[in-house]
Each structure stands twice: as structure tokens, then as C-alpha cells.
Amino acid sequence: MGGSEASGRKQRTDSADRAFTLSSGLAALGIVFGDLGTSPLYTYQTIVGTVGGHPSPEDALGLLSLVVWALIIIVSVKYCIFVMRADNRGEGGILALMALVTTGKGGRLSAGLIVAGLFGSALIYGDGVITPAISVLSALEGINVATDVFKPYVVPAALLVLLGLFAAQAKGTAKIGRIFGPIMLLWFVTIAALGTTGLLRRPEVIGAINPLHCVRFIVAHGWHSFVVLGGVFLAITGGEALYADLGHFGRKPIRSTWYFVVLPALLLSYAGQTALLLENPGIQGNPFFKLAPHWAVIPLVVLATLATIIASQAIITGAFSLTRQAMQLGWFPGLNIRQTSDEEYGQIYVPVVNWVMMVCTLLLTFSFGSSAALAGAYGTAVSTTMLLTTFLLFSAMRDIWGWRVAVALPTSLLFLLIDFGFFSANLLKIREGGWIPLLLALLIFILMTVWHRGTEALHRSQAQRPESNDAFLASLNSGKITRVPGTAVFFNRSETAIPDVLVRHVAQFKALQETVISLTVRFDEVPRVAWSERAAVEQTADNFWHVTVRFGFIERPNVVAALASAMEKGCSLDLDDAVYFASHDDVVRSPNPPRLRSWQRMLFAVMYRNAVRSPDRFDLPADKFLEVGRQIAL
Structure with missing residues (x-):
């Protein structure tokens, strides 16, 4: 009898755990995976443009293979398995990681790790002003697939959407946030279904899972491959969010949602776009929207716009949370923070950060005028953050997990090699606008270091x-x-x-x-x-x-x-x-x-x-x- 009662309690516990994981996973879809989830809107269009717009069948498979393995190695392995393990008492994010690996340390090593953490966090603000602009623009540009009538109004419409998004922050998103998860679930189901239709027509694209296609493409294109890698990186720019939102949802819901929902949907979407290019080598326009039947383009644009708004909301909320962390760790001056929800601690509003980000985002949207142009400015900040995260991760492997050098060093070097490749590729974008997020990050880094040094001097004087x-x-x-x-x-x-x-x-x-x-x-x-x-x-x-x-x-x-x-x-x-x-x-x-x-x-x-x-x-x-x-x- 006792055994059956224990078995019943275990079943109820397992059932409750599954229900919690499912509900948290659904919520994570609307917060964690917005950037990664909307990347098919502009990524493949950008990398196809780097090879002239009409890749050969072998090049098309090489491009797809690069995207597939970037998602697997960086997001599925580095972030989901390794980085998310380096939590600071359940909390994630580069500032939390910096605090974890520098606690109790001193000297030059600690100073170097602090600089890495601070500059990495400052870079997130640079990414935060570009992500909403490129995401909303790429969604609204889909209307051009159905008709050219609205082409002159895409940028004004994007400006209005972004203005409304930032203006709504003061009211909070606790109520409407409950529908973010279901909308994003519909988004992932939709892009997976569209990708499947293309894949069924040209199933040979499945062969891109073979990494030899990556090697052949890089060998064939030589130094030009760095230009291509700068475009491929757009597929993984949201990887840092998995770690940053660790404290909100926990490892299991984020990992489960990534492996079973988000990753399959993204792979199918990219595979479908590749199949479309193989079937129609001379096709013009964004292959993402070209996958949809003509009658479905406008509904898809509406859904894509909602998804990009949700992705932008997640970036803005992340910037607010990062600001609070920096303030309370002593790296940022006290700013007015308003709690917009009595139930959810993460629902906060920081007016200064909101309005500065809004001005920068609107200026970028107006100045660049298209998602293709903004792609040149996108990626430099995130690639640098990912590189700095790897340096901090090595310290966590050695000092927190107690790994031997023989294990920690090869693992870190593998990630460092790939991160440095993407970082180098994105440096080529500096003249195209990549300097903008780097400059913004540098200014914020200066503010953070001057504030910290000034408060220390103040305390010494007192x-x-x-x-x-x-x-x-x-x-x-x-x-x-x-x-x-x-x-x-x-x-x-x-x-x-x-x-x-x-x-x-x-x-x-x-x-x-x-x-x-x-x-x-x-x-x-x-x-x-x-x-x-x-x-x-x-x-x-x-x-x-x-x-x-x-x-x-x-x-x-x-x-x-x-x-x-x-x-x-x-x-x-x-x-x-x-x-x-x-x-x-x-x-x-x-x-x-x-x-x-x-x-x-x-x-x-x-x-x-x-x-x-x-x-x-x-x-x-x-x-x-x-x-x-x-x-x-x-």
C-alpha cells in the first residue's frame, strides 16, 4: 500500500513538473526566442545577397549548412549546454556571469574579467537599438511581395509601430504579455509549415546537415567567406537571450522549448527557403515571403509584424533588467525605475533608457530605410558579446566547476575559434554601420566605469x-x-x-x-x-x-x-x-x-x-x- 501511495505521489509530481515545464516553455516562446524566431525574415535574404543573389545548387546547400551548424554549435551546444550551466544562483546574463567568476578574486585577471563583463553588457544596449528596427522593417517589407503599392509607406509604418511600442512601455506589458507565448507558438508553427512545403518539393536540401558542405563552401570562396559569415551570424543573434532570461524560466523549459519547438521550426524555415532557391534560381525578393501562397502573404505580414513587436519587446525589457542589475552592482547611477506589475517582478519601466533607445531606434530606421541596409550594422555588438562570454565561461569552467585545464581549454578554444570567426566577419561591417552599436556601447562603458570609480573615490573621501x-x-x-x-x-x-x-x-x-x-x-x-x-x-x-x-x-x-x-x-x-x-x-x-x-x-x-x-x-x-x-x- 505504501509503495502504491509513493508511486502515486511520484506520478503527481512528475505530472506537475511537466505542466510547469509546458507553461514556462510557452511563456518563454514569447520572451526568450523572439529574436531567434524572427531571424528567418532577414537572414537568408542577406546571405544570399552576399553571393550575388543567385547561388548555385552547391553554394545554396553550403549556405544552408553554415546556418544549420551555427545554430547547432553556438545555440544548441554552447549556450544551452555550457553557458546556461554557469548560473549565478539561478540567474543568467553576462553581468551575472561576471559577478560569479570575479567574486573573491583580485588582481589583473579579475580586472580583465570585469572589463569583459561590463563591455559585453554595454554591447547589449547597442544590439537593443538595432533589433527592433531591422525586425519590424523586415516584417513590413513582406507586403512588397504581394504588391508594390505600399512600398513608399513601409518606413513610415515601421516608424509608427516602433513609436507605439516604446510609448506603451510606461503602461507595462503584464496583461498583454500573456498572449505573447501563443502568438509566437503560432508563428513557429507557421514558419515550420511554410518551410515544409518547400522541403517536400526539393528534399535533397536535407543533405545540408553534412558539414562537408560548409567546408567546401569556405574553401571555394576563400576570403569572401568572411562576408558570408557576417550574414550567417544573423541567424544566431538572439542566442544570448537564452542565458539572460535564465532566471525567469529556468534551464529545463528554455532547453526543452529550444530543442523541440524553436530549433526544428527554424531549420525547416531555412531549408524551405533553400529549396525555393533551388527550384526557382532566378527568383527575386525575400525568399521567406515567397514561400507563402499569394493569398497568404498579407496575413503572414500581419503575423510577422506581431512576432517582431514581441521580439522587440523582449529586447527592451532585457535592457531595463540589465540597467537594474548594473545599478545595484554599483556600475550605473541610480535611475528612476517603475514597477509596472504587482505580480511580476521582471515587469519594470526605466524612462531614461526607454526614451534613449527609442530615439536611437527611430533614427536608425529612418536613416537606413530597409532591413537589407540595416543588416550591415547588425551583428557587431552581439558577436563581440558572445566572444566575451566565452572568456568568462572559461573562468567558470576552471574556478566554479573545477575542470582541469586539459578539459576546459580545448572546449573553450573550440567556441573561441568559432566566435572569433563570426567576430572577425562582423568587423567587415563597421563601414556599413557596424560602428554604431560599438560606439553606443563604448559610451555606456565609459559611463559605467566613471560612475564606479567616482563612487569609490566618494566613499574614500567620506x-x-x-x-x-x-x-x-x-x-x-x-x-x-x-x-x-x-x-x-x-x-x-x-x-x-x-x-x-x-x-x-x-x-x-x-x-x-x-x-x-x-x-x-x-x-x-x-x-x-x-x-x-x-x-x-x-x-x-x-x-x-x-x-x-x-x-x-x-x-x-x-x-x-x-x-x-x-x-x-x-x-x-x-x-x-x-x-x-x-x-x-x-x-x-x-x-x-x-x-x-x-x-x-x-x-x-x-x-x-x-x-x-x-x-x-x-x-x-x-x-x-x-x-x-x-x-x-x-
Whole structure:
């Protein structure tokens, strides 16, 4: 009897696990696979153009073979099997990977890994402004297959769609996000069905699975193969999203959805387009839309537009999440972040990032005017990110998984060789517009490094000598400082128990509240901090506590809730009566040897002055928050 009950529980557990995987996989279709899923709209058209528009049968099979093996090696093997294993307590993304492999390290190796992680994350913003433009343009251009009447209106229509997409971000996508998965499932079923129709007419394209076709094509075309690889890379540009969204869905749903839905649909779509070229060597226009019957072109354009909007939404949301991670790891100034859903933590809105991305995307769409032209600017950022991810992955293999050099080095070198090939191929696109995402990434990288260096200099300038703390505590314990009713929470940027803002408060008012909290807020290099570890409490004087609260780099920092955790550890305070104090600093030039170069100090001062205030970042009651101004010499 016991055995049958255990068997029944196991069956119910397995059934629940399958249901969870299916529901998460469906949701992942609408968030994780948008970029990869819409790549058939422009990839094959681009690579066919690199060989003159009319490839020979052998060249056509070579092109298809390159796409097939790029999807298998980079996405199916590198990301699904290896990179997704390098999670930071369940969270993925290049910043999470950087935090994982650099924790506890120092020296030049750590500095190199940090630079790789930071520049790789900055490159994601560069990719984020091009992906919506090329995706929406390629979808709307499909209407030209049915009629040329709307050709002059494709770019204006794309601008309107993109404008509406960015304008809608402030309202959030929690409600309409529920239909993203079913729409993308319909999309994958559709492109698989269209690809199958072409494949059935020319089944010999299945032979492209033989990697010899790749080798023969590269040998036959020599250095021109690098130009072709730049186009082939468009098929895998969304691979990084599998890792970045790991924390939302987990490994199993993402891997299962890729292997059983997305990969087969993509392979069938590319195979069908190749079959169409073999059957009609002189065909003109985008082979993706040419696969559809004439009557189905307009419905396909509508579905493609919806799919590209969903893909663009995923990129924008990813940029918002990346911004929050960078802020809380100390690499970005505080920005206004709005939670657009009470139920889904990942549903956030960052106005500054949204509007900057919108302006850049609209300018690119208007300037380039077609998906074919934008293909020249697309790929440089992502290929560089993938290359940097491989460097970080090698460190994870050695330091986190404990692999021997004899195993880790050959595996990493294989990925590095392929990544470097794609990276080199995309460098050829720099003159065609590839410099745009690289320049944007460089600017963001400079902002991140200057902010981090400036905040470190700021903390060093605020550090007090231990004897000054002892003197203040002696005055406090001796009764020289008058205590008045009330609770005061002083934000503390230094490691010492006595923040400078508290000392100045006492100097100005000659008194101190009866209950005092010196509050230090830290963001750890882990995604989440357990409630039991949220607060550390140290009593330094009568009714005086130094409380250190910790948050993970993806958590929403609620200081009031964290102080409630401190109360469970012996800190006696009345949260309803608490008033919060923080310093509002103005950065000026130091008369002593400056800690920052002039241009760095000016840039940091601008960012610091415009960073979001503590009430907005830490969910503090604005009517109980006071700032004290002062000048900091750097």
C-alpha cells in the first residue's frame, strides 16, 4: 500500500513538473526566442545577397549548412549546454556571469574579467537599438511581395509601430504579455509549415546537415567567406537571450522549448527557403515571403509584424533588467525605475533608457530605410558579446566547476575559434554601420566605469578615522549630547558606524533623537539575499544601532521592509515614527591631488547630481525623508 501511495505521489509530481515545464516553455516562446524566431525574415535574404543573389545548387546547400551548424554549435551546444550551466544562483546574463567568476578574486585577471563583463553588457544596449528596427522593417517589407503599392509607406509604418511600442512601455506589458507565448507558438508553427512545403518539393536540401558542405563552401570562396559569415551570424543573434532570461524560466523549459519547438521550426524555415532557391534560381525578393501562397502573404505580414513587436519587446525589457542589475552592482547611477506589475517582478519601466533607445531606434530606421541596409550594422555588438562570454565561461569552467585545464581549454578554444570567426566577419561591417552599436556601447562603458570609480573615490573621501568615531561615541555615552524623543535613520555610505551626516546633524542641532539607526545598504554579487540574512545588527551605544541591510542585484530594495527584519534581531525602533536622513553631495575639485581626472570628475558630477534620490530608489516615505547638502572634493 505504501509503495502504491509513493508511486502515486511520484506520478503527481512528475505530472506537475511537466505542466510547469509546458507553461514556462510557452511563456518563454514569447520572451526568450523572439529574436531567434524572427531571424528567418532577414537572414537568408542577406546571405544570399552576399553571393550575388543567385547561388548555385552547391553554394545554396553550403549556405544552408553554415546556418544549420551555427545554430547547432553556438545555440544548441554552447549556450544551452555550457553557458546556461554557469548560473549565478539561478540567474543568467553576462553581468551575472561576471559577478560569479570575479567574486573573491583580485588582481589583473579579475580586472580583465570585469572589463569583459561590463563591455559585453554595454554591447547589449547597442544590439537593443538595432533589433527592433531591422525586425519590424523586415516584417513590413513582406507586403512588397504581394504588391508594390505600399512600398513608399513601409518606413513610415515601421516608424509608427516602433513609436507605439516604446510609448506603451510606461503602461507595462503584464496583461498583454500573456498572449505573447501563443502568438509566437503560432508563428513557429507557421514558419515550420511554410518551410515544409518547400522541403517536400526539393528534399535533397536535407543533405545540408553534412558539414562537408560548409567546408567546401569556405574553401571555394576563400576570403569572401568572411562576408558570408557576417550574414550567417544573423541567424544566431538572439542566442544570448537564452542565458539572460535564465532566471525567469529556468534551464529545463528554455532547453526543452529550444530543442523541440524553436530549433526544428527554424531549420525547416531555412531549408524551405533553400529549396525555393533551388527550384526557382532566378527568383527575386525575400525568399521567406515567397514561400507563402499569394493569398497568404498579407496575413503572414500581419503575423510577422506581431512576432517582431514581441521580439522587440523582449529586447527592451532585457535592457531595463540589465540597467537594474548594473545599478545595484554599483556600475550605473541610480535611475528612476517603475514597477509596472504587482505580480511580476521582471515587469519594470526605466524612462531614461526607454526614451534613449527609442530615439536611437527611430533614427536608425529612418536613416537606413530597409532591413537589407540595416543588416550591415547588425551583428557587431552581439558577436563581440558572445566572444566575451566565452572568456568568462572559461573562468567558470576552471574556478566554479573545477575542470582541469586539459578539459576546459580545448572546449573553450573550440567556441573561441568559432566566435572569433563570426567576430572577425562582423568587423567587415563597421563601414556599413557596424560602428554604431560599438560606439553606443563604448559610451555606456565609459559611463559605467566613471560612475564606479567616482563612487569609490566618494566613499574614500567620506571615510572617517576610527578615533573620530570613538570620540563621538564617548560624547554620546557620557550624556554630553542631548537625546530628544523620536527615531532617526541615517544613511551611511562608509564602513564605520558613525556616518558624516549624523555628525553634522548633531553639530547643527546640538541634539540627537532618542533612537538612532546608522544604516548601510549593500548590494551583493548574488541575485537574491535570504530574509534571514537581510539585516546585520550591531549595537554601538545606548539606543544606537549600526544596521547593514543587504540586497541581491536583481531585487527591489525596500529599506523599510529590511528594517523590519532588523527588528527581529534585537534592533528596537518604531518604523511609524522614523525619519530618514541622507546627504545630498555636490562634487567639486579637490585642492589636493585629485582622485579623478578633470573630465571624469565633471562627468561623474553630472551623473551624481541627476541620480535618483533615495526615497524613489528605496521605497521610503517622501514626507519623512530629509537631505543635508554639502560639498565633496574629489
